[in-house]
Amino acid sequence: MTVQATDKFATKAIHAGEHTDAHGSVIEPISLSTTFKQSAPAQPIGTYEYSRSQNPNRENLENAIASLENGKYGLAFSSGSATTAIILQSLPQGSHAVSIGDVYGGTHRYFTKVANAHGVDTTFTNNLLEDLPTLVKENTKLVWIESPTNPTLKVTDIRAVSDKIKSLNKDIILVVDNTFLSPYLSNPLNFGADIVVHSATKYINGHSDVVLGVLATNDKAIYERLQFLQNAVGAIPSPFDAWLTHRGLKTLHLRVRQAALNATKIAEFLASNENVIAVNYPGLATHPNHDVVKKQHRDALGGGMISFRIKGGAEAAAKFSSSTRLFTLAESLGGIESLLEVPAVMTHGGIPKEAREATGVFDDLIRLSVGIEDADDLLDDVKQALAAAQ
């Protein structure tokens, strides 16, 4: 059975990347062998030779990712960060990149502390769409978007950026980090992105038990270059991690939809609470980019991530964070369980206060990764923690 182009998301999630084996196993076995038999020199029996180059579990996962992102090709790596590193390593020496300002901390670190050592220079902007024509130089090769951003959840119009790049008539690839939405809520390749990347550690695996990265593209030349680097660098996931991620992916549509519905309920409550200064949630009609959300997200859903400013400063944020029963205080996101964190002292603690506050990351900002527990129980937990914090 192979999925058809007309199959809907849920069907693809369950069946894309399906394997066949001699036993007719319904669920794919984990293939741990590092090497594969050959019948004559340089004549492998099947399609595999050595597990760094390709492995059945990784290949099935890569095919599933490609299918869910409406791409022709998928690739998996040992982490989201390794995926980013491989894409940036694919640029010629002396290239220039333009990135949105508040990208994931590790992406910012790679751009500024690693890629520059390999001769790739990056300009950051908080106003990508307007600034792009003036920021693009002779050697600009790549534009990097993350949408929604972390942790203030600003949404970028991918189609508008893609059109602007095309109007410049230059050889620039557009990369979108789609980690916060997952392929269920948005498919950036549909809006003109050349590569979509994910930290599958988050929603795609979804159970907070695997670190892994993936990308998808429709461009054969880009795919072949990145696949070459995947093998040359060797930053590949283990067969077991690929298998677990593929298993997690099969329920992506159920998990992400429920997380988004739960988050909507909580965001609406926070927006009307007197102890909350401001709420960032793309699903609210009051979100500054909600018109883009309507075009770019499935059913205009806002995803599972919320951030909000609590009255009472850093002290109230700390009190809230240690008063929840169901939300666990921890970094990361996108799992079945609800998490919360205080970005100013946790994920974004390394950014100087002034730069941090310029993007909206104040000391009183709390980030929620809303899980798939019962919505009313989660809401009650937020209510009692808000009360405890005052």
Ligand SMILES: *Cc1c(COP(=O)(O)O)cnc(C)c1O
């Ligand atoms: C976590 C994350 C990454 C990095 O992924 P790892 O799997 O932790 O290496 C990149 N981008 C975003 C948006 C993330 O949340």
